């Protein structure tokens with residue numbers, strides 16, 4: 081029997097798993113390779129830090145989805161590909177053969193070029209690593225009675241949300257000794273977002289006494305300080321790093337066509353440029369028309385990936401797809417309000433938070449127990 085291997089339980093593969101549960105593939109066995117049993121929905125992670133959600137509210141059970149799709153799951157991670165033998169090498173020492181491979185392994189933290197980062201900073205990815213480390217950091221904050229300097233390095237949407245979420249948590253828990261510093265490489269926070277939202281967020285940070293340090297590129301992280309290419313160092317008791325998305329090294333090492341950063345080049349059908357029996361979607365992919373690394377594009381790629389994997393398994397031609405031009409950013413501000421940014425337009429209010437909260441909860445519920453019950457009720 082031929083084997084389809086799904087590498088990673090990312091946003092696009094969630095749609096593939098759902099599709100397989102609805103209609104199994106004839107004549108193919110399918111294997112999901114994932115280091116974790118669950119996928120934490122990153123859009124809700126700042127809400128978990130702020131104290132609005134329990135971690136289970138943000139979790140999608142990959143093992144349940146695999147069971148529902150009647151496919152095998154292997155709890156390990158890919159470390160390399162052999163494209164002559166069509167095999168995946170895994171961290172647990174196993175080698176997995178594939179006839180068709182689909183990659184949705186997301187990004188790695190962009191810390192490779194920052195000496196000291198792996199030793200002295202807490203990266204947001206892998207998200208499971210952060211989820212395990214955050215309560216330990218909370219204990220340190222609580223145990224320290226004098227001032228606690230918390231640096232958030234990286235001021236894209238995720239960094240801004242996290243800084244504001246920690247601020248909210250500090251308010252509700254009475255951590256008046258915590259000072260939060262958000263550091264970014266642009267003059268204003270919210271790198272990658274256009275328009276007025278950036279100025280509004282900078283004002284909001286100031287109102288909440290979150291120290292903003294812009295136009296700084298970190299050069300090195302020492303045990304208790306961040307050193308920059310220019311300007312004075314920033315001292316910290318803890319540093320959380322959200323410095324962007326980097327590509328894993330193994331696609332390029334294996335000989336796949338990648339963009340300059342190492343992300344897998346794919347055609348409009350999501351097939352890898354030089355290897356049509358390998359598909360990739362989400363942040364690990366470099367689309368023909370480049371898009372920012374964002375969950376929105378990974379989610380949108382899901383149904384296309386599902387359809388094209390099925391087509392290839394059934395000997396049909398895969399269909400082309402073009403990601404939408406723009407994505408709506410919904411950025412929570414910690415206080416159960418949020419900012420919506422669409423191009424140069426932006427809005428802020430409690431209604432934006434309620435809207436984001438509904439979208440996020442519905443997304444997770446769409447892959448959860450309620451969904452399973454709904455499916456069962458239909459049969």
Ligand SMILES: Cc1cc2nc3c(=O)[nH]c(=O)nc-3n(C[C@H](O)[C@H](O)[C@H](O)COP(=O)(O)OP(=O)(O)OC[C@H]3O[C@@H](n4cnc5c(N)ncnc54)[C@H](O)[C@@H]3O)c2cc1C
Nearest residue numbers: 088090091122123157158185186238362363374375376378
């Ligand atoms: C705090 C935070 C908040 C964010 N909020 C938003 C938001 O509100 N909206 C938005 O659009 N984007 C948001 N993002 C960005 C979003 O998280 C990413 O763009 C999105 O996760 C990319 O999806 P993906 O499917 O490519 O990968 P991921 O969601 O990262 O999934 C990859 C999966 O592959 C697994 N995996 C990793 N390596 C391997 C391997 N070697 N072998 C096998 N499996 C592997 C991982 O465990 C994971 O299950 C946020 C990011 C962060 C950090």
